[in-house]
Amino acid sequence: MSLRPPPIMRTCLSCLIAMFLGLFASPLAITQGAAASTYNVEVLIFRMNGPREGEPGAAAARSASGDSAQGATQVARYVGALPAAKLQLAGARQKLAGAGYRVLAHTGWTQTASSWGSRNGLAVERVGLQVPGLSGQFLLERGSLLHFGMNLRYTPEGGAALQMSEIRRIRFNEKNYYDHPGLGMVAVITPGTK
Numbered sequence: 620m621s622l623r624p625p626p627i628m629r630t631c632l633s634c635l636i637a638m639f640l641g642l643f644a645s646p647l648a649i650t651q652g653a654a655a656s657t658y659n660v661e662v663l664i665f666r667m668n669g670p671r672e673g674e675p676g677a678a679a680a681r682s683a684s685g686d687s688a689q690g691a692t693q694v695a696r697y698v699g700a701l702p703a704a705k706l707q708l709a710g711a712r713q714k715l716a717g718a719g720y721r722v723l724a725h726t727g728w729t730q731t732a733s734s735w736g737s738r739n740g741l742a743v744e745r746v747g748l749q750v751p752g753l754s755g756q757f758l759l760e761r762g763s764l765l766h767f768g769m770n771l772r773y774t775p776e777g778g779a780a781l782q783m784s785e786i787r788r789i790r791f792n793e794k795n796y797y798d799h800p801g802l803g804m805v806a807v808i809t810p811g812t813k
Contacts, residue, residue: 657698657811658759660767661727663708664750664804665720666775692734695759697745698811701727707807711794720803723773724748729811735762740770752776764788765808767795773802 706727716722728746733739740756755771768786775781783799789808797804 656761657729657731658765659701659705659727659729659809659811660746660757660759661701661706661708661807661809662724662757662769662804663712663715663722663806664724664753664771664802665715665722666773667720667798667801667803692737692739693732693761694737694739695733695741696731697741698729698731700747701729707809708794708805711805723753724750730759732759732761732765735760735764735766738770743771758786759808760786765790767806767808769797769804771802771804 706725708725712722712725726747728741730741730746737760738758740758742756743750743753746757750773752774753771754773755769758766758768758770760766765788766786767789768784770784771782773781773783781799781801783797783802783804785797787795789795789806791809792807795806795808797806
């Protein structure tokens with residue numbers, strides 16, 4: 620007489636073991652998997668014609684409430700430049716230029732996200748922007764939601780410095796408009812690869 624369980628019991632036992640191991644998978648392994656996600660970022664920065672009546676001098680930094688970082692802090696990492704064929708804002712660039720706005724920069728890159736609330740971003744020079752008078756960083760942060768923003772300073776030759784600092788929740792493939800009375804930015808974030 621054989622002591623082996625019938626085939627149906629062996630299959631059920633295997634399923635139970637797999638489920639048990641899945642329930643106790645390491646949270647670190649899950650976090651590391653999420654950290655490997657990359658995002659394609661495209662920005663179009665332009666100089667506006669000046670403040671409109673009654674507008675404040677600078678946009679206040681905004682953040683979504685109730686979103687918190689989980690696990691270890693992740694630091695944003697630059698992966699590489701986006702090829703020109705993947706850039707989506709060429710039409711917006713033409714419309715802005717046609718309306719009399721001065722386009723300062725149009726670029727795209729791939730990166731990982733930093734943890735929500737870390738305010739750890741990529742410097743404008745790191746993403747390949749060499750615009751005289753432009754400094755600061757771009758912020759892409761992930762908690763339970765994805766947020767994108769910037770902390771930029773633009774000082775035109777012979778002019779007063781303009782500061783634009785904002786971060787907000789974004790959705791993939793949507794054009795996000797950030798403004799300041801003298802400076803503006805359009806950004807599109809798309810999923811990269813894992």
